[in-house]
Amino acid sequence: MKKWAKAELKQQSLLSKLMGFLGIMSVIIGILTFVYVHEINEEQIEKTTRQELRTDAIMVSQQLMLLYRTIFYAYGDNPDIFKRVVEHVRYKFIKDIRSNRLFKSQGLLIKVDNKIQAMYGQNIPQLFALHNLKNDSITEATINGEKYYLSYLRFKPFHMEVIFYDTEEMLENQILKESMKTLAVVILFTMLLLTIVFLFIKRLVLAPISEIIESISKIAKKNYQYITQKYDIVEFELVKKYFNAMIDAIKERERKIHSSLKELSNRELFYYDLLNSQDDIIIVNDGKKIEHVNTAFYEFFQKYKDLDEFLKEHQCVCDFFEKEEGFVYKKEHWLEELLQTPNEIHKVKIKMNSQEYIFKITARYLEYSDRIIVILTNITELEKEKNRVLELNTLLEDYKKAIDAGIIVSKTDTQGIITYVNDEFCKVSGYQREELIGKPHNIIHHPDAKPELFKTLWETIKAGKIWKGEFKNKRKNGKAYHVKSIIAPLKNKDGEIIEYISLSEDITDLIEAIKKAKEAEQVKMLFLSNMSHEIRTPLNGILGFTELLLKSNNLPEREKRYITTIHSSSQALLQIINDVLDISKIESGHLSLEKKPFKPICAFKQAAELFKARAKEKHINYKIDLDFHLTGLIISDEFRIRQVISNLIGNAIKFTPENGEVIFSVKQIQRQGDKAKLRFSVKDTGIGIPKDKQKDIFKEFTQADNSVSRKYGGTGLGLSISAKIVKALGGELKVKSEEGKGSEFYFCIEVEVQDDDTQLQTSLETLNIALYKIHDKQLFEYLRKIVHLVEIVESDNLDNYDLIISREYLDKYKDKLILLGENNDNNVISIAENYDTSDILNALMEFIDKSVSLVQTPNKTSFLLKNKILIAEDNEVNQELIKALFDEKGLRYVIANNGVEAVELYKKEKFDLVFMDVNMPELDGVGATQQIKQYEKENNLPHTPIIALTANAMQGDKEKFLQYMDDYLTKPIMEDELNRVLNQYLSASIEIHNNTEEFTSYDKEQIARKLGVPSALFDKILNKFLETIDEYMDELKNSIEKNDLEQIYQHAHKIKGSVMTFHIDEVVEILKNMEQDARDKKERDYMSDYKKVQAELENFKTQMKGS
Amino acid sequence: MRWIIFLPILIFAKVIKFAPLPIDTESHLYKQYKPLLQYLSQQTGDKFEFVYAPTYTGLLEKFKNGQIDLVILGALPYLKLKSQFSYTKPIVTFLNASKKPYYTCQIITSDKHINTLDDINKQTKIFLTNKLSTCGYLMTQYMFKRKHKNLDDYHYQYVGNHIDVVFYTTVYNNAIGDVKSSIAEKYRHFIKVIDTSIHIPSFSLIANTQTLNNNDITKITTSFLKAPIHSTTNPKIIQHGVIKTPKHFYKLIEQISQEIKVK
Incomplete structure (x- = not known):
């Protein structure tokens, strides 16, 4: 111790x-x-x-x-x-x-x-x-x-x-x-006192002694540590002072020794490094003679083993230097010069093994010696690189000159302050360079330039990306100029943006040219619009009257033929006008799609069925094959798709010889969420198209052969228009064809699908079908997927089924029979023996249609007759035509010759529907409509639907008129379209009047018709509804009493789904609101709504049970 | 269009300032008395204005200064007012739930050893309502005097309201209290009555004869007497009906109050 x-x-x-x-x-x-x-x-x-x-x-x-x-x-x-x-x-x-x-x-x-x-x-x-x-x-x-x-x-x-x-x-x-x-x-307390005394003594006496002893002991280990503690006792302070002084003395001696040793070591290391350097050739000279060389020397001059061997042949290393201008060797006293100009760069050239090397040469005196060290550094590669950079620089200069000749170049710092502009910039902007440098770049921004553009620009380039776009800038004289620019960030080696460079092209002339072209286009569109109006008005008269004449039975056969020709020629002319208008719209980029929900089955079926008669005339086997999956609503442009379908089917029928076959099909080929991909196809066994012509058929005014045009007619615009419409819809119209065998035109488009309880689905899903003695697994499986019940029945009692599919003709059940195979009764629907699934669907749809039409027909005219119509039309020919059309339908109407008259008549009498010509003298259709609406508002009258009637058929017309009117009909008035309007608005007006009664009245037949099911089937659906609705309502009431919003939402939604089927529209609206509010967690009085729903449902139930 | 009825009142009417008892907040009292004041306006053709004084002292001061024309007061506050200001006249008196225009005070106890006032001793605790209450010092001392006793010789304390008097009387042995007969009746299962006072007039409507003339007073009296007494829109105090204040109704109590000074 x-x-x-x-x-x-x-x-x-x-x-x-x-x-x-x-x-x-x-x-x-x-x-x-x-x-x-x-x-x-x-x-x-x-x-x-x-x-x-x-x-x-x-x-x-x-x-x-x-x-x-x-x-x-x-x-x-x-x-x-x-x-x-x-x-x-x-x-x-x-x-x-x-x-x-x-x-x-x-x-x-x-x-x-x-x-x-x-x-x-x-x-x-x-x-x-x-x-x-x-x-x-x-x-x-x-x-x-x-x-x-x-x-x-x-x-x-x-x-x-x-x-x-x-x-x-x-x-x-x-x-x-x-x-x-x-x-x-x-x-x-005593123990505490004791502890304090102990600690005090320890701190005062023991601790300093321990510290001093420890410091002394460290000296032995060469750890010179000062005593830093401050002591309260003087003696300890003195010991500390002398001890620290002793440490200082020892440290000073140590430092001196260390310094000397370090210097020696460094020098030693320096020479060692020098002589072992692999990069540079080192030669140590006593002034005249080489004394020593390093390893690199031998490695470069490979032929010498050692210095002696070298010295046998050479006294000086300069013997190897190339004798060329500009190199130091030429100087007689090159070594002296090197020593005197240490800051200058001297080069020598050495040839070795037929290769040329360039060395940088330096010389200096060695420290503490009179010897000279010559260092040769190989800079051959560096020199080559330097030359390459020089060449590149020249090239860049050339580029710059070329760019400056036509491109506007500028640079800004990261804050947008201009740091560089080229001559072209100054020339185009009209500013001097000094006026631009240091100024913000927006000095040239035109006031019309949109701030959002600059926002996007800065966001892009600040993110390190390249921005491309066009600007409208302002010259110094205030005039505008347009540039197309590319702006890119310039980065430093760390990848940080330091500047932005802008390369722009003056496109002012181009912009001006486009503007002029647009103006010209507008003039062209206006011309077409006017032409369209002017041609359609007389055509309206021709088509209308020829149609009326053709309906007349008293016409001699020859005249009838003439009139048929006039009628078909007029229709062809109208088609040409429509095509020309479409093409002009497409060309001018005015083809806009109007996407809204529609029922694809109905739309495609209707479009396709229009050609049934024509196919029949030519004895063409015309099949419509629609995918069952299309029963929901889809969102797309119904009109344009129908236009394409009609064009393709029309062509197919036109180019298919008698007894040929045309198949129109739509298949859902892909479904992901609410997106579906549909494939439309029109396949025929027509004349086909030669391979070499297939590329051209989508071009305007082109048909496969000029002879085609002569034989089959047509402008050659149809396919071109269709192709462009399909492209606008997101697809591509394609053709597969073989000359003499037929063609298939097809395209795929993606549509948005809205699942909905459509009438068709409802009708199908409630059907009970009997397969009478038919053991067809494929048919059974297919039906099982789409209908409520399907059974294979051997018994002859088939009363309990809504529909029977049988191979035998069953007279007793002919009203609900679909025959499989041969059919001799035109009133019975049939499916061919070699059916496919779409044939089944078609047959089922046909069956439902037939059932509905049986219910529908008797009442149709009667309600039309009850109504009175106001027609505002200034053109006398059109007036006559409308009169004839309306008379034929037995409609009551009054004709006004202009807008003023129409308004006056409206104020005097009550009308259910108004047809309003748009272009009329004194007061046009829009003005008259506004006055009528104002009158209705002031007198608190229900709104009467107003239908625009016009020959204007240009882009935007429809949208323009629909701002004021309820619907739109183009002249010449097509009967189908007129019927649609009459059915839609006259029946609607009946509903409106009914709504003013305390309780809505419900017509069982009308609901069945709307639902699209036969009466028997409707009864079944209704009974099911009546059985369950009370329970649903009780659930809703309970959830309201508990104020459980989630449950209110769910029950209201469920009941809404049921009542929608029966068109109990008032209840649907209330339930919709309840559903919406409950989903939004809105606290409100749901009970009063419940009571309204309950009351209306009671009313509905009473009426249904009574009828 | 109902405001047209009030149009003449707004233009020509005399303004009569009415003050209720300060037993509630101003807003509550205003709400209670508003229909009554509207009724009186309709009946008399004068405009009745609501005046609020938060304390009895303030109320009496305002009456004396002519800032109040009509005030509802209990017997003792009325006599106090009358002693300071002679232009007072009780015009109608409000009936209580028993359809009486008066009430009595009763001495109560829960001690089985006390059956009359004679049974009390110096240790007996005496609980009273408050100084201004008729069933406070005045009537207790009156009943003590009838028994040749002096309340001041005993240990008495004010506890606030009638129910508290009953409460404390039931808590302690050898304790008595003085409460309204209606309260004593309500809590009869806890206590027994050992003495009953004279009849004391109920709350009356006091008219300021310095600001109101005979015609005004007659109109107001008639209106009150015709008032639909059971109307729930009326303040509680007048819901049992009113009578015209008898001429000498306050005489006895006035005499007693002159003899006995409330301490």
Whole structure:
């Protein structure tokens, strides 16, 4: 053990002795304190005990008073309840006291009506019998020689007595506890004192000594550490001072030695590195003769083993230098020159093995020596690189010159401040370079330039991307110019953007040219519009009257033929006008699609069925094959798709010889979420198209062969228009064809699908079908997927089925029969024996159509006849035509010659529908419509539908008129379109009038017709609805009562789905609102809505049961 | 168009300022009395304005200053007002639930050892409502005097309201209290009545004869007597009906109050 450690132990031992003495003294003081405190406490604790007993009594008293007051105020005027409550509260109170000993007293006794109800503490039976206790005071009593302190409380209203007590023994225990506590505190205090003294001595004496000893011991380990601690004792401070001075002296000596050694080492290392350098050739010369060379020297001049061998042949390294202009070797005193111009670059050229090397040569005196060191650095590659850069630079300069000749170049810093512009920039902008540099780039921005453009530009280039676009800029003289620009960020080696460069082309002339072209286009469109109007108006007359004449039975055969020719020629002319208009729209980029939801099955079927008659005339086997998956709604441009379909089918029928075949099919080939891909195909067994002509057929005014045009007619625009429409719809019209065998025109487009309970689906899904003695697995499986029930039936009783598919003709069930195979009854629907699935679907659809049409026909004319129509038309020919058309339909109408007359007539009479020509003298159709609407508003009249009637058929016309009118008909008026309008608006007007009644009236047949199902089937659906709706309504009511918004939403949605089927429109609207609000978590009165729904449903049920 | 009825009132009417008892907040009282004041306006053709004074003292001061024309007061506050200001006239008195225009005070106890006032001693605790209450010092002292006792010789304390008097009387033995007979009746199962006072007039409508003339007073009296007494829109105080205040209705109580000074 070291001496200093022993000393420390000794020191500590002394301290321990001192501490021991102090400890003993503390214990003595503690005991004396204990005795003294014990004496004092006895008196004090008695006083405290009395106080505690009193406090407990007061606390209980206050609680009881509070409880009683509460009960008294609440039930005081009702004795029965009061008594019960008092007993209950008293019971509760006593229970609480028992379980929660919150009192300071040692014992407690509670008596109610002199019976003990609760107690704790020492069990003193005699205590119970005490009778001389004074209410609300403390009494002393001696029981079994033990002194008791008792606090007595009597609470009259509860008939309760409460006694808190403490015994003398408890008191003594208390005193002892208190005294022990005091003793413990004294001992703890003494120990604390001892610890403080110990720590103080340790800090003052032991710690400095230990530190000094430790520092001295470190010197031995060459760890020169100063003593930094500040000491309170002077002697220690002196020791510290001399010790630190000694450390300084040692350190200085060490530093000097180290420095010398380091210098020596460095020098040694330097020479070592020099001579072993692999990069440079080192030659050490005494001024005249080579003394030493490094490894690189031998490696370069491979033929010398060592220096001696070299010196045998050469005295100077310069012997190897190429003798060329510009190199140092030529100088006679090259070494001297090198030494004198250390900052200049000298080069030498050396040829080795027929290769040329360039070296940089430097020379300097070696330190502490008169020797010279010559260093040759190989810069051959560097020189080559330098030359390459120079060449590149020249090339860049050439580029720059070329760019400057025609491109506007500018650079800005990251803040958009111009840092560079080329001459072209100045030339185009009209500014001097000095006027631009340092200015923000927006100095040339034209006020018309859109701020969003610059926002996007900055976002792009700040993200490190290249921006391309066009600007409208402003010259110094204020005139505008247009540029097409590419702006790219320039980055430093760290990839940070430091500048932006803009390369622009002046496109002002181009813009001007486009503007002029657009103006010309507009003029052309206006011309076409006017021409279209002017040609359509007379055509309207021709087509209308020829149609009427053709319906006449009194016409001689020859005249009839002539009129047929006039009619078909006029139709062809109209088609040509339509095609020319379409092409002009497409060319001018005005072909816009009007996408809205529609039922594809109906739309495609209707479009395709128009050609049935023509196909039949040519004895063409014409098939329509539609995918069952298309029963939902799709969103696309129905009109344009129909246009393409019609064109393709029309062509197919036109180019297919008699007894040929044309198949139109639409298949859903892909479905992902609400997107579906449809494939449209029109396949024929027509003349086909030669391979070499197939590319050209989509071009305008082109047919496969000129002879085709002569033989089959047509403008050659149809396919071109169709191809362009398909392209606009996102597809591509393609053809597969073989000359003489036929063609298939097809395209695929993507549409958005909206799943909807369509009428067709509803009708199909409720059908019960019997396959009468048909064991056809394919048919069975297919039907099972799409109808409610399908069964193979052998029995002849087929009454319970909605539809029977049979190979046998069943006369009894002919109204609900579909024949599979041969069919001799034209009134019965049939499926060919070699059917495909779409044939089944077609047959089912046909069956549903037939059922509906049976229900529909009788009422149609009757409701039309009830209505009165106002027609505003200035053209007399058109007036006559409209008269003829309306007379034929038995419609009641009044004709106004202009807008003013129309408004006047409207004010005098009540009309159900108005046809309004747009171009009229005095007041045009739009003006008249506005006046009628204003009149309706002022007089609180229901709105009468107004249909625009015009020969204007240009782009945007429809949208323009629909801003004011309810619908739109183009002249010449097509009967189908007229029927559509009449059916839609006249029946609607009936519904509107019905709505004014207190309850809506429901017509079973009308609903069945709307639903598209036969009566028997409708009854079945209705019964199911009536069976379930009450239950649904109860569920809705419950959820409203519980205010469960999620459930309200779900039930309202469910009921809405059911009632929509029956067109209970008022209820649908209310349920829609409930559903929407509940989904949005809107708190509101749903019950009133529920009641409305309930009332209307009752009305519906009553009417349905009654009819 | 109903406002047209009030148009003449707005233009020509005399403004009569009415103040209720300050027993609730101003807004509550205004709400309670608004229909009554509208009724009176309709009946008399005068405009009745609601005046609120938060304290009895303030109320009496305003009456004396002519800022109040009509005020509802209990017997003791009325007598206090009358002693300071002679232009007062009780015009109608409101009936209580028993259809009586008066009430009595009763001495009660829950101590089985106390059956009459003679049974009390110096340790007996006496609980009273408040100084201005007729069943406070005035009637208690009156009943003590009838028994040749002096309330001041006993330990009495005010506890606030009638129910509290009953409450404290039931809590303590050797305790008595003085409450309205209607309250004593309500809590009869806890307590017993050991003495009953004279009849004390109920709340009356007091007219300021300095600001209102005989014609005004007659119109107002008639309107009150015709008022639909059961209307729930009326304030509670007049819901049991009113009578024209009898001429010497306050004489006895006035005499007693002059003899006994409330401490």
